[in-house]
Amino acid sequence: MASPLILINFKSYREGAGNNAGQIGSAAEIVMQESGVTIGVAPQFTELHPFCRHYEIPVYAQHIDPVEGAFTGRIPAFTVRAAGCTGALINHSERRLSIADIEATVAAAKFHHLESVVCTNNVAVSAAAASFAPTYIAVEPPELIGSGISVAKADPEIIKGTVDAVQRINPDVKVLCGAGIQSGECVKTAVSLGADGVLLASSVVKAKDPEAVLRDLVSLL
Numbered sequence: 001m002a003s004p005l006i007l008i009n010f011k012s013y014r015e016g017a018g019n020n021a022g023q024i025g026s027a028a029e030i031v032m033q034e035s036g037v038t039i040g041v042a043p044q045f046t047e048l049h050p051f052c053r054h055y056e057i058p059v060y061a062q063h064i065d066p067v068e069g070a071f072t073g074r075i076p077a078f079t080v081r082a083a084g085c086t087g088a089l090i091n092h093s094e095r096r097l098s099i100a101d102i103e104a105t106v107a108a109a110k111f112h113h114l115e116s117v118v119c120t121n122n123v124a125v126s127a128a129a130a131s132f133a134p135t136y137i138a139v140e141p142p143e144l145i146g147s148g149i150s151v152a153k154a155d156p157e158i159i160k161g162t163v164d165a166v167q168r169i170n171p172d173v174k175v176l177c178g179a180g181i182q183s184g185e186c187v188k189t190a191v192s193l194g195a196d197g198v199l200l201a202s203s204v205v206k207a208k209d210p211e212a213v214l215r216d217l218v219s220l221l
């Protein structure tokens with residue numbers, strides 16, 4: 001089996017900006033090299049190009065738009081690709097899209113050779129999004145996001161349910177889970193339920209020592 005993906009979303013946290021962002025990038029690179037586990041990052045938009053140049057880790061945008069041309073203030077998929085990114089989050093719980101927009105955005109990601117990580121809030125939406133054949137579905141119960149309560153402990157059924165539903169619709173689509181992920185134990189549970197990795201934010205981005213948290217996250221794989 002391929003290495004699980006541990007994907008760290010910096011969101012709009014103050015701790016995910018400036019020098020702190022660099023510390024998290026360096027820590028991700030070190031722990032990925034040492035452990036062999038793939039650690040991706042989704043930094044804030046102005047950091048995408050510097051991160052792609054500076055660190056030997058996969059970099060994802062937190063959002064992309066399926067536009068090109070006279071669209072002020074948008075994040076075109078091709079710009080993200082040109083910056084050197086591996087992929088993009090789409091439809092994050094904090095940046096929801098319509099179903100038609102999700103389909104168009106996954107298509108734009110594919111066209112520009114970007115991985116697509118479509119975030120969903122339950123098993124039914126995971127199944128619907130899987131029909132667009134993104135690279136990943138990342139299922140996250142919204143009420144647990146940023147709560148410190150791990151989806152792996154509080155709602156393992158949503159992980160297993162999404163893995164099964166996505167497998168039925170399109171077995172090529174990989175599944176991540178997120179919300180409250182904070183330890184190697186959470187990652188181990190997610191993988192044992194069939195997930196291909198995890199999407200997380202606060203436990204790494206707000207940590208005093210992000211490298212220590214990352215080491216713990218990969219410790220049981």
Ligand SMILES: O=C[C@H](O)COP(=O)(O)O
Pocket residue numbers: 009093140144145146147148178179180181199200201202203
């Ligand atoms: O993108 C990350 C998720 O929304 C999870 O956030 P969290 O790890 O802070 O709960």
